[in-house]
Amino acid sequence: MRSPDPVQLADQLRGVLEPVVHGAGLEIDAVEVRTAGRRHAVKLVVDLPETSTAAGIDLDDIARLSRTAAAELDPHEHLIEGSYTLEVTSPGVDRPLTTPRHWRRNHLRLARIRFTDGDTVEARIGDASEDRVVVAVPGKKQPERREIAYTDVEHAQVQVEFKAPPQSEVDLLAATDGTDSTSANEENR
CATH class of the missing domain: 3.30.300.70 (RimP-like superfamily, N-terminal)
Structure with a gap:
């Protein structure tokens, strides 16, 4: 058989x-x-x-x-x-982010995102809906807010960090997703 x-x-x-x-x-x-x-x-x-x-x-x-x-x-x-x-x-830190639930579970974590066009960016994860995610891309002076459609993502994976996220990134994401930046920052410690 x-x-x-x-x-x-x-x-x-x-x-x-x-x-x-x-x-x-x-x-x-x-x-x-x-x-x-x-x-x-x-x-x-x-x-x-x-x-x-x-x-x-x-x-x-x-x-x-x-x-x-x-x-x-x-x-x-x-x-x-x-x-x-x-x-x-249980899923390890090496699990790729493949569903909206994965993105939401990793709110305020840093992710390496490779796009279908080959570009790559490291960005902090913000609010995630069913078809897109808001991220904060670190900048020289200020982080940049971007919305990314999941269909544009070829591969995404959380990066291991040993320090708290920069407050400017947390504040930018809190302003766009309605999260209280103080409690979000406390939760990530």
Whole structure:
């Protein structure tokens, strides 16, 4: 019997795992299936809901979800032919920003953005709607406010910073998205 297409299998597994993940108070970010012969590796990437104010997912929560997800997959082993390993993880800082939710979760973080025309810019993330994001591009004197359509972005990724964002960028973004710059700055510390 032929193994199912990894993309199709990932979609089926998403349907099986979604109630378990939601029951744990999390959301599925991605389900990936890699196949090598009759062996499969299932990677379940989960994230906090967009409305969550928590800073991250606790490792104990990941461990509990891993056990629950494995138990949920057992009765559905007919979907996965052969043996499989299950990896449950949260997205790392290297996760590309591919959905509006990713942009919103990284409000006031610095991102490297590569456009479809090949240009690249580093910019601080502001308000993100369903089709575009407002950013503050650092300048020599003052940051510049720009709106970027997601369709113009080829790749975007959060950059690791070891200091608080410049107040001028926070203020510019607060003026455009209605955020209180003082509380936004406090939240990012």
